[in-house]
Amino acid sequence: MPELADMRLFVQTVATGSLSAAGRELGFSPAVGSKRLARLEAALGTRLLQRSSRRLSLTDEGAIYFERCQAILADVEEAEAAIGRGSLGPRGVLRVSSPVALGRRWIGPVMARFALDNPGVSVHLSLSDSVVDLIEGGFDCAVRIGGAEDSRLVVRTLAPNRRVVCSAPAYLADREPPRTPADLSTHDCIVMTHNLSGNADWRFRPVSSPASAWTTVRIRGRMVADNGEQAHDWALAGLGLVRRSIWDVMTELGDGRLVEVLPEWTGESSPIQVVYTSRRFLPTRTRQFIDLLVSQFASQPEP
Structure with missing residues (x-):
């Protein structure tokens, strides 16, 4: 039967992306860590990780085992805490991924509150405007x-x-605001794209006619960034029009630093969601953090 120490090494290897880094954190030399991982795979009769000179990646069996190991280790930590302190408070490391702007404005403060309320939990927040793989990245959840389009x-x-x-x-100040989406072609636009192509398709339809067909406008950005916060800063500096999620600009629209244009037209709706790998095997720390996220967003007035 696999040992808990080997499970911890496996989970930490996935979380750090490196067997050597995992070994250092857990007190194993690279040679010992490699032997322990090989022993774990032998005990299970399957390969958990594909190894190359550049990176480690989970096999399909490894992804399933990783999910189960996270839950088992969380339960063990909480059981040990219950004996030591008479408490079933959550333990371990909470790893969360979020887009940059949303993370800085909303998710980071919630994680700070969660850390204060749960001293047995360490929090790791990764901010990226790219969509990460939860399992490969070792994340408990992502906002x-x-x-998500991933059925897992x-x-x-x-x-x-x-x-x-x-x-x-x-x-x-010296420009006529756009009245229709077609007017955007005469304005300086700030575009956020991951490939820095400079082009983007913005879709609109009239607020007064939500069942009408979408109007698509091809935007050619004068200012282009692959980071939403940079695009946001350029807009604040008066360099052009930007399209942002309402949650990213709510504060600035409220205090007048930004003003909405085309208010009679609505863009596509993209709800803010939290995604995670399993409802059944969710560690207590992850479940409680998600519940806190839900309550925090529910307490905000709908923008």
């Missing part, structure tokens, strides 16, 4: 705009979300 993931909606086009008042 996303628009949810459980999805829980946190809040509705719409995209708005906005700019700093200074940008519109």
